[in-house]
Amino acid sequence: MINKNSTEIRFIFFASSIFFCYFIYGMLQEKITRGKYGENNEKFTCTLSLVLVQCIVNLIFAQILMLSWKHEKDSTRKLYYFSSALTYLLGMVSSNMALQWINYPTQVVGKAAKPIPVMVLGVLLGRKVYPIRKYFFVFLIVTGIVLFMYKDQTKTVTEESQGMLIGELLLFLSLTMDGLTGAVQERIKSESSPTAYSMMLNTNWWSSLILSVGVLVSGEVFKFAVFVTQYPETLIYLTGFALTGALGQLFIFFMVSEFGPLACSVVTTTRKFFTVLASVLFFGNVLLVRQWIGAIIVFTGLLLDILYSKSRAPPAKRVVNK
Numbered sequence: 001m002i003n004k005n006s007t008e009i010r011f012i013f014f015a016s017s018i019f020f021c022y023f024i025y026g027m028l029q030e031k032i033t034r035g036k037y038g039e040n041n042e043k044f045t046c047t048l049s050l051v052l053v054q055c056i057v058n059l060i061f062a063q064i065l066m067l068s069w070k071h072e073k074d075s076t077r078k079l080y081y082f083s084s085a086l087t088y089l090l091g092m093v094s095s096n097m098a099l100q101w102i103n104y105p106t107q108v109v110g111k112a113a114k115p116i117p118v119m120v121l122g123v124l125l126g127r128k129v130y131p132i133r134k135y136f137f138v139f140l141i142v143t144g145i146v147l148f149m150y151k152d153q154t155k156t157v158t159e160e161s162q163g164m165l166i167g168e169l170l171l172f173l174s175l176t177m178d179g180l181t182g183a184v185q186e187r188i189k190s191e192s193s194p195t196a197y198s199m200m201l202n203t204n205w206w207s208s209l210i211l212s213v214g215v216l217v218s219g220e221v222f223k224f225a226v227f228v229t230q231y232p233e234t235l236i237y238l239t240g241f242a243l244t245g246a247l248g249q250l251f252i253f254f255m256v257s258e259f260g261p262l263a264c265s266v267v268t269t270t271r272k273f274f275t276v277l278a279s280v281l282f283f284g285n286v287l288l289v290r291q292w293i294g295a296i297i298v299f300t301g302l303l304l305d306i307l308y309s310k311s312r313a314p315p316a317k318r319v320v321n322k
């Protein structure tokens with residue numbers, strides 16, 4: 001009983017820390033990528049450099065934590081870390097890049113589908129097994145969130161819709177990459193169960209390495225240097241963005257290593273829903289009928305999921321398909 005309670009407390013603690021860190025992170029991300037700089041209303045387009053800064057800060061953060069505690073040797077195959085790092089950073093680069101064509105709310109709605117690819121690819125490639133009802137609960141949560149957050153957009157000029165298409169394709173790519181990352185993490189978790197620190201360190205080590213090559217070969221790093229020299233205020237946002245991202249990611253890896261990538265993606269997606277719900281309620285806006293229905297569906301899905309995992313399968317236990 002004590003054990004079960006402490007598992008629940010850890011879940012709630014990780015989830016609320018993710019909520020808190022990514023709430024600030026999200027605002028800074030929007031500020032950096034959607035902001036207009038200088039008299040010419042310039043845009044920040046150095047996505048690779050942005051993600052590289054994030055990965056390097058994550059790496060340093062994980063390294064400091066690794067040095068502070070004694071750890072058993074991590075026996076995870078390097079290929080797993082390399083491939084999860086590659087898909088993880090492609091996922092981040094494409095979703096950040098999509099923001100150049102589509103607005104932030106559209107990106108958030110698109111990425112709200114994340115638990116679906118994480119679940120499907122986790123089963124197909126990650127050798128994970130879920131009972132049928134789990135698919136239903138996840139589907140309910142995602143449908144409710146999309147219904148709640150979706151905004152009708154009027155497309156005006158053709159050029160803009162073309163931009164939207166590029167943005168949507170990038171979102172699709174990003175979702176696929178998130179699913180692949182989850183699948184590899186599922187395998188890592190079931191084969192070698194490394195600590196969250198070790199997963200964070202290795203994933204960010206490989207992604208920093210790959211991205212460093214990327215920014216040098218593309219020459220983006222020079223463009224980035226010119227941009228931050230010209231608009232030094234970007235550095236303040238970047239520092240906050242990278243620090244909240246690193247702290248948030250630590251809790252993400254705690255979540256992944258104990259409860260798995262699917263639980264993690266449900267938490268990060270639900271966080272976005274609660275952010276929008278809170279802002280609607282906070283600013284005294286009225287919910288549309290569609291949003292009411294969406295919110296009810298989300299809460300039903302979450303409640304069923306919680307009730308089910310309580311009565312049937314404690315989240316810490318994993319089902320390994322041999």
Ligand SMILES: Nc1ncnc2c1ncn2[C@@H]1O[C@H](COP(=O)(O)OP(=O)(O)O)[C@@H](O)[C@H]1O
Pocket residue numbers: 022088092095111114181182185249252256261264265268269
């Ligand atoms: N399974 C995961 N493994 C590693 N990092 C993750 C994982 N899930 C999320 N993250 C990190 O958390 C950040 C925020 O994730 P999330 O809130 O789902 O938003 P999004 O994927 O739309 O950026 C990601 O950009 C990534 O850095």
